[in-house]
Amino acid sequence: MRPIFLLLVLGLAACREEIAQAVDPVALTPDAVGHFCQMNLTEHEGPKAQVHLEGLPGAPLFFSQVRDAVAYTRLPEQTHTILAVWVNDMGAAGAQWSEPGATNWIALEDAHLVVGSTRDGGMGAPELVPFSDPAAAEAFRADNGGTVMRVAxxxxxxxxxPVSDGAEAEDDSDFKRRLKALSERSGG
Structure with a gap:
């Protein structure tokens, strides 16, 4: 009876063998929504990103901007292990600012990113513009400003x-003016 029990235990152990989670990039579809904004990604210009998390196979978190995905990876409250981050290669054939592509994904750690260019991303914030080819990144930088960097x-x-659109600065000066007036009235 022991050999049968041993075979049963070995058989169950084999069934529990963990299968590595696939982290291949997922094609961007019209149904994809941004993790932070919960808006349809195809309605926004500029490069996109997807983050694959352990325990969530085949369901990456999509981001309307590469900047947002990089921010997500650095958030202290981010709880899942990040297995892969993919970004649109803006130097790929057919990639345009208005349509960055559905399948031209490159690994974030392999990307040459233009930081601080004049181009804003889909949510209106400064964008990190990814390229697989360093020469394409440099050409984009020459036309749009910024610095070419690796993600690290x-x-x-x-x-x-935070991103300011200029209105906050105006509101801030108005707030300071009103605060000063209140302070002067109260004798402070």
Missing amino acids: QIPDEAVMA
């Missing part, structure tokens, strides 16, 4: 800092 070189401020 990008400072947190480039992806985590």
Whole structure:
């Protein structure tokens, strides 16, 4: 009876063998929505990103901007293990700012990213523009400004800092003026 029990235990152990989770990029479809904004990605211009998390096979988190995906990877409250991050290769054949492509994904860690260019991403924030070819990244930089970097070189401020459209600065000065007037009235 022991040999049968041993075979049963070995058989069950083999069934529990963990299968590696596929992290291949998923084609961008009209149904894809951004993780942060919950808006349809195809309605926004500029490069996109997808993040594959452990335990969520075949269902990556999509991001309307590469900047947002990089910020997500750096958030301290991010709880799942990140298995892969894919970004649109803006140097790929057919990639345009208005239509960055559905299947031209490259690994984020392999990308040459233009940081600080004059081009804003799909949500209106400064964008990190990815290229697989360093020469294409340099050509984009020459036309649009910025600096070519690898993801590990990008400072947190480039992806985590709030974005101002100028209206906040006006509101801030008005707030300071009203605060000063209140302070003067109260004798402070």
